Every structure is written in structure tokens, then in C-alpha cells.
Amino acid sequence: MSFVDIQNLHVTFTGGRKPVQAVSGVDLRVQRGEVVALIGESGSGKSVTLRSLLRLHDERRTTISGRIQVGDQDVLALSPGALADFRGKVGSMIFQEPLLALDPVYPVGAQITEAIRRHERVSASEARQRALALFERVRIPSPERRLDAYPHEMSGGMRQRAMIALALACRPQLLLADEPTTALDATVQIQILLLLRELQREFGLSVVFVTHDIGAAVEVADRIAVMYAGRIVEEGPVATLIRAPRHPYTMALLRSRAHGALAKTADGSRPRLETIAGAPPDLSALPPGCAFAERCSLATPACHETRPPVVALSPQHTARCLRTEATSAQALA
Amino acid sequence: MTTAIPPVLLEVQGLVKHFPLKKDPLGRGGGVVRAVDGVSFQVREGETLGVVGESGCGKSTTARLLMQLIEPTAGEVVFDGLAVGGRDLSLKAFRRQVQMVFQDSYASLNPRLTIEDSVAFAPQVHGVAKREAVERARDLLARVGLQPARFAERYPHELSGGQRQRVNIARALALQPRLVLLDEAVSALDKSVEAQVLNLLLDLKDAFGLTYVFISHDLGVVRYMSDRVMVMYLGQVVEIGASEALFEAPLHPYTRALLSSVPSMDPDHRTEQPALSGDPPNPINPPSGCRFHTRCPQAEAVCAQRVPTLGVGQATHAVACLMHEPGSGHSAARALEAAA
Numbered sequence: 001m002s003f004v005d006i007q008n009l010h011v012t013f014t015g016g017r018k019p020v021q022a023v024s025g026v027d028l029r030v031q032r033g034e035v036v037a038l039i040g041e042s043g044s045g046k047s048v049t050l051r052s053l054l055r056l057h058d059e060r061r062t063t064i065s066g067r068i069q070v071g072d073q074d075v076l077a078l079s080p081g082a083l084a085d086f087r088g089k090v091g092s093m094i095f096q097e098p099l100l101a102l103d104p105v106y107p108v109g110a111q112i113t114e115a116i117r118r119h120e121r122v123s124a125s126e127a128r129q130r131a132l133a134l135f136e137r138v139r140i141p142s143p144e145r146r147l148d149a150y151p152h153e154m155s156g157g158m159r160q161r162a163m164i165a166l167a168l169a170c171r172p173q174l175l176l177a178d179e180p181t182t183a184l185d186a187t188v189q190i191q192i193l194l195l196l197r198e199l200q201r202e203f204g205l206s207v208v209f210v211t212h213d214i215g216a217a218v219e220v221a222d223r224i225a226v227m228y229a230g231r232i233v234e235e236g237p238v239a240t241l242i243r244a245p246r247h248p249y250t251m252a253l254l255r256s257r258a259h260g261a262l263a264k265t266a267d268g269s270r271p272r273l274e275t276i277a278g279a280p281p282d283l284s285a286l287p288p289g290c291a292f293a294e295r296c297s298l299a300t301p302a303c304h305e306t307r308p309p310v311v312a313l314s315p316q317h318t319a320r321c322l323r324t325e326a327t328s329a330q331a332l333a
Numbered sequence: 334m335t336t337a338i339p340p341v342l343l344e345v346q347g348l349v350k351h352f353p354l355k356k357d358p359l360g361r362g363g364g365v366v367r368a369v370d371g372v373s374f375q376v377r378e379g380e381t382l383g384v385v386g387e388s389g390c391g392k393s394t395t396a397r398l399l400m401q402l403i404e405p406t407a408g409e410v411v412f413d414g415l416a417v418g419g420r421d422l423s424l425k426a427f428r429r430q431v432q433m434v435f436q437d438s439y440a441s442l443n444p445r446l447t448i449e450d451s452v453a454f455a456p457q458v459h460g461v462a463k464r465e466a467v468e469r470a471r472d473l474l475a476r477v478g479l480q481p482a483r484f485a486e487r488y489p490h491e492l493s494g495g496q497r498q499r500v501n502i503a504r505a506l507a508l509q510p511r512l513v514l515l516d517e518a519v520s521a522l523d524k525s526v527e528a529q530v531l532n533l534l535l536d537l538k539d540a541f542g543l544t545y546v547f548i549s550h551d552l553g554v555v556r557y558m559s560d561r562v563m564v565m566y567l568g569q570v571v572e573i574g575a576s577e578a579l580f581e582a583p584l585h586p587y588t589r590a591l592l593s594s595v596p597s598m599d600p601d602h603r604t605e606q607p608a609l610s611g612d613p614p615n616p617i618n619p620p621s622g623c624r625f626h627t628r629c630p631q632a633e634a635v636c637a638q639r640v641p642t643l644g645v646g647q648a649t650h651a652v653a654c655l656m657h658e659p660g661s662g663h664s665a666a667r668a669l670e671a672a673a
Contacts, residue, residue, distance in 0.1 A: 041523035185387035215596030
């Protein structure tokens with residue numbers, strides 16, 4: 001059985017003038033010890049899906065339906081007390097901007113010991129020892145001294161390491177990462193990605209990793225799920241998805257990267273980048289059919305009318321598309 | 334490609350910007366942030382110079398100094414052979430020819446002006462009649478792919494990020510500039526929209542004969558856009574050269590580390606070792622000697638003492654590294670001499 005099982009998740013934000021369907025029918029399973037990357041552009045619903053796993057949305061302004069099972073717990077049915085036990089202990093999260101996620105008025109070490117003592121009956125000195133061991137584990141230089149540092153006294157990369165230490169403080173089984181390296185510099189980003197991969201293996205964590213950067217996903221994930229307009233449009237093992245994508249959106253996304261391989265041709269001119277015409281649909285007025293149809297070069301009238309079902313392309317590779325027989329011919333150059 | 338070398342449009346010499354730090358009530362502290370510390374380069378007419386580096390390397394400060402948005406501590410900017418702000422080239426005349434596009438498409442537009450008025454604003458300041466300016470604005474909006482009939486009357490909040498950035502580009506072109514500074518102009522956009530805007534920038538460059546300074550932290554995008562690339566580290570230029578040469582055969586250890594930090598995109602050959610450890614040091618107290626020596630895998634004792642100079646090596650590809658500097662005392666430099 002999967003460790004994380006999301007079934008038919010719908011998330012609608014009702015705070016604004018018009019309800020916004022941020023997630024409309026996501027199914028996702030994550031095995032123990034597996035890393036799944038959710039990729040997509042802004043507004044695709046990837047972060048909303050991730051945050052639903054810890055129920056971080058304001059419940060007064062959000063309607064959630066569907067089912068989220070983590071281990072033997074039904075997350076959407078947890079009482080407030082059980083939810084507080086669940087957060088940090090079973091599943092914990094790393095955010096994009098550690099300066100906003102960490103409390104600015106307490107030293108980082110105090111925040112870690114507080115989290116440990118909230119979930120486990122240990123003495124303050126024992127909790128501090130564990131915090132120190134965590135700081136050493138995430139390779140923060142002079143860890144003893146840094147435990148007493150405030151978040152603003154650390155550099156960006158070090159703060160992200162501290163947040164990883166905090167997330168792992170209560171030995172969770174599920175780690176959720178929301179664009180954890182997006183705000184970091186290139187040379188620091190790769191360090192954090194490799195650290196996450198290393199810790200994931202060591203602790204056998206299940207990880208859901210949200211990113212807009214396909215390259216970062218390839219570095220850490222076993223499987224990739226591509227989201228568009230609140231739905232998973234394609235899902236498969238990393239190598240399959242990168243080399244033989246079958247949903248027109250994934251294919252276009254990979255082709256539009258201004259990557260080194262696309263650099264100048266022999267005569268010194270630049271080949272034009274392939275683009276996806278148009279813009280993502282308005283989430284408060286989703287079309288009845290495939291949400292990508294309007295921008296898709298392969299769309300037929302049927303695509304605009306019916307919502308495509310999940311097509312199994314191989315045992316582990318699925319796409320929500322009516323035209324998968326047409327995309328198999330278009331191998332990605 | 335013509336064989337004649339185009340003339341130098343922009344020349345920067347010894348540009349320095351130090352931001353003073355506040356002293357505390359006891360008079361301690363003070364000091365300066367050495368944001369840009371001795372930067373010199375040239376941009377030739379019609380080329381795109383890419384500028385890369387990590388946060389704090391001074392790439393945006395350099396752009397703002399070029400634009401004269403902030404006063405340099407020292408150094409000179411020469412545009413088309415004339416010193417900027419001097420007798421022959423007033424600031425106003427300079428800014429008519431040099432425009433800038435910023436990263437945050439929303440913050441850089443006036444929320445109370447329709448996009449047509451935003452684009453037509455600058456020409457009016459520079460003495461173009463209102464009707465003509467509006468006409469020019471509508472032409473430009475059409476050029477950047479925003480149908481004036483549909484978009485001209487809209488306000489910035491009614492547009493998507495990609496559309497707003499198109500407005501910013503149209504506004505930058507409204508004065509018919511010769512040089513456009515693009516400071517992380519596509520960084521906030523989604524990949525599919527980014528590709529649209531990059532194509533647009535290339536088309537406009539051809540159509541209007543523009544010269545670009547393209548600043549970005551995204552190496553793939555810089556490689557795609559640039560003819561030449563300048564790599565900055567802690568306020569200084571460490572390497573500058575033709576784009577292909579620099580990406581194919583980087584000379585500076587920092588450039589090499591930066592390039593190998595790009596995710597591999599190959600699930601069978603994932604990155605195993607990070608090229609560098611730790612974060613870039615603070616530009617308040619930059620390391621002595623070569624500023625990269627604290628993170629450099631090839632650093633030797635001499636690197637902490639001696640400041641490398643840029644410009645050694647081939648004329649088209651310059652690097653500031655003691656390994657490539659004859660007589661520097663670095664073992665790699667001695668090996669080079671012995672081989673020669």
C-alpha cells in the first residue's frame with residue numbers, strides 16, 4: 001500500500017469575488033522511500049496540492065473535498081489536536097523562503113528544541129543535543145555556535161539548511177518541499193538538492209517536491225507528475241518523462257527551455273525557441289474540456305468538449321490526453 | 334555576420350560603488366559594502382553582453398550605475414565616445430538613448446496609468462506631442478504582441494506577468510533607444526512565457542538595431558541570448574569572453590563551478606558532488622587577494638595575497654586568475670610557463 005494516497009482532491013478558494021478552482025481532481029500516490037516531484041507553472045496547483053497534505057489552507061476560505069491518506073491517518077478528518085500531532089511528527093514541510101518560515105525573534109536552535117519537545121517527552125538538554133546533531137548532519141559550519149544564532153544572522157544557504165534540520169527534528173516519514181531551492185544561488189542550490197537527496201536515502205523518507213525547475217526535479221526525484229490548471233496531466237518515472245513525454249504540454253514545456261543544447265547554430269544565428277502560445281486558463285472559469293486544449297497544436301473539437309480520461313501508456317506512465325496516439329509519433333528532439 | 338568590427342557603444346572604466354554602512358550609537362561599525370569594485374568592460378554596437386553571477390556579485394548595481402540611477406563612487410561611463418553627465422552628453426540626452434527593463438513587471442509600472450499612457454509618458458517628457466506619442470505607443474504595443482484595440486486602455490493589474498513585461502519592453506523602446514539594459518527581465522516569468530519574451534527580444538533587436546546588456550542568473554538563458562558573457566563575483570569581473578568560448582572552455586575556476594552547478598537533466602548521470610561548498614562571502618569584508626580563494630578548489634597560498642588582474646590571456650577572452658597569470662607564483666602558472 002502507498003504511504004501517501006491522494007484521491008480526487010479538489011481545492012477551491014472561496015475568499016475572493018469568484019471561487020477559484022486551484023486543484024480539480026488530483027490523484028497521487030507516493031510509496032515509502034519514494035521521491036515524487038510535482039512540476040508546473042505558477043497557478044498550476046502544485047503548491048496548493050502540497051499544502052493540502054498538511055491542511056495549511058485557511059479553512060474558512062477554502063473548500064476541500066476528496067481523500068488524503070498518509071500512513072493510516074485520514075488527514076482531512078483529523079481533529080485540531082490530532083492535526084497538530086501530525087504536523088512535524090508524521091509529515092513536515094520545507095518552504096521556499098526560510099527567512100519568512102523561521103521565527104525571527106527566537107534563535108534557530110530554540111525553535112528546533114521547541115518542536116522536539118512538543119512531540120516527545122525529552123529534557124531540554126537532550127533536545128538541544130539532538131538539535132546539535134541535526135545541525136552537524138545538515139553540515140552547518142560551527143554548529144554549536146549557530147544554534148544560538150537568529151535567522152537573520154545566517155546566509156541564505158545556511159538558513160535553508162537550518163530549516164531542513166527543523167523539518168527533520170521529529171523524524172517524520174514524509175517530507176514536503178515547496179520550491180526549496182528557488183530562492184538560492186546556483187552554486188548553493190545544487191548543494192541543497194544533493195543534501196536533500198542524501199538525507200532522503202539515509203532516513204528512507206517519502207518526499208513530495210514541488211518545483212517549477214525541471215532540472216531540479218531530475219536531480220532528486222524518482223517520479224515526476226506534471227500539473228496544469230489544477231490537474232495532473234502526465235505522470236511517470238523521471239527518465240521516461242524527460243526522454244519520452246507524451247502529453248503535449250510536457251513536450252512543449254521541455255522544448256521551450258532555453259537550454260545550452262539549443263544554443264546557436266553553425267552560422268552564428270539563433271534558432272527560435274519553441275513557445276506555447278497563449279496563457280494558462282482562468283481558474284475561476286475553467287473550460288469544460290481539456291484545460292490545455294486552447295494552447296495545444298494537436299487539439300481536436302473533442303478536446304474542447306470532454307475532459308480527457310487518464311490514459312495508461314505503460315504500467316507506470318500515464319497522461320490525461322485524448323491525443324496520445326498522435327504524440328507517440330512526435331519524439332522529442 | 335559582417336567581418337568589420339562594430340564600434341564600441343558603451344565603455345565602462347574602473348567603476349566602483351561602495352555603499353556606506355551605518356555606525357551604531359557607540360560609533361562602531363561603519364565601513365562599506367563593496368558592491369561594485371573596479372569593473373571595466375566594453376559593449377559594441379549591436380551585440381548582446383550577458384552578465385552572470387550570484388546574488389551580491391554586483392550585477393544589478395552595475396546596471397543601475399550604467400543607467401545613472403545611482404552615483405558611482407569612482408569610475409567613468411562613456412557612451413558613444415562621450416562621457417556620461419559631462420558637457421557633451423547630458424544625463425537627459427543619455428537616458429533617451431539608454432533604457433532599462435526591470436525584473437518586477439508590476440512594481441515598475443505606474444498602477445494609475447493605462448498601459449498606453451505608460452508607454453506614451455516618456456516621449457512626452459522628452460518633448461514629443463501627445464498625439465504622436467500615443468500613436469507611437471500603440472504601434473509599439475502591437476509590436477510586442479498586445480493588440481492596442483484590446484489592451485491599450487487596460488491597467489497593469491489587468492494583465493498577466495508576461496503581458497506586463499511586454500508593456501515594460503514597449504515602454505523601454507518608446508524613446509527609440511540604442512542600448513537596452515535587461516536586468517533579470519525574464520526571471521519572474523514561467524518557462525513557456527519566458528520563451529515567448531526571449532523570442533520577442535531577439536526580434537526587436539533585429540528590427541530596431543538594438544544593443545543589449547542582458548543580466549540574469551539563469552545560465553541557459555544567458556548563453557542563448559548573448560554574444561559575449563561577463564562573469565562577476567563579489568563586485569568584480571572574473572572572466573569575460575565570447576559566449577560559446579566561455580561556455581565551452583571556461584577558464585576561471587568560479588565560472589567552471591557555476592557551469593557545473595546547473596542541474597544535469599540526465600537522470601542516469603545525476604550530479605554527485607557540488608562544485609563548491611558554502612555561500613558566497615559577504616561583500617562588506619571581501620577576502621584578500623583573489624576574492625574567490627576561500628571557495629576555490631585550486632587556491633594556493635599566493636591567492637590570498639596577490640590580486641589577479643583581468644586581461645591576461647587572449648584579447649577576446651580575459652580571465653582574472655593567478656593560474657593564468659605568468660609570474661604570479663601559482664604552480665599552475667609556472668607549469669604554463671614551463672610548457673611554453
